[in-house]
Amino acid sequence: MDVGNATAAAVAFIGVVGTLLSALLTQRAADRSRQRENTRAERLRARRSEAEARHSTCVALNTAARQYLAALTDQFHALGGTEDPGLVRRRLVEARDLHREAHAEAQLRLPERILGIADEVSHGLGTLYGRLLRLADGMPRPGDSPTAAKAEIDVLWDRLRTLRREMREELRETDRDDRQAEGDV
Secondary structure (H helix, E strand, O other): OOHHHHHHHHHHHHHHHHHHHHHHHHHHHHHHHHHHHHHHHHHHHHHHHHHHHHHHHHHHHHHHHHHHHHHHHHHHHHOOOOOOHHHHHHHHHHHHHHHHHHHHHHHHHOOHHHHHHHHHHHHHHHHHHHHHHHHHOOOOOOOOOHHHHHHHHHHHHHHHHHHHHHHHHHHHHHHHHHHHHHHHO
């Protein structure tokens, strides 16, 4: 075999191998690109899912706290004997239990900034609960009075408004972050 034929065969062989390797490398690059895209999409889905869970938690906490405070307000009015105390107390206990569940979930999902306010509201609701039940049962402690209870109710409605405002701000920030993340995808 002469050098020209050997060179031609070597060039042909190298050309075939190069073509095959080129296709293989192109396929691997496409696979890596698809994998990166899938990873980004999965991260975005996880962020959206967490944002939806945080939104649901905020809604549940707001609803439960409002219902609890409304039930406490009903209990306050029942001190005057205008409603069936047994029915009012049952609604109050149900509202308190619902609030406990919502608050427990919030403790796992919401940031510390929001939890600080939620904890204050929860503590205030519990304090008012105890005061109203002691008044209803005729066993008040020093400082327990309908006037003090009414003042606490008013303060708690204000704290609840603050909590709602902070939760809305948190949800807006989360939404902004998610939109920015989508732009990165």
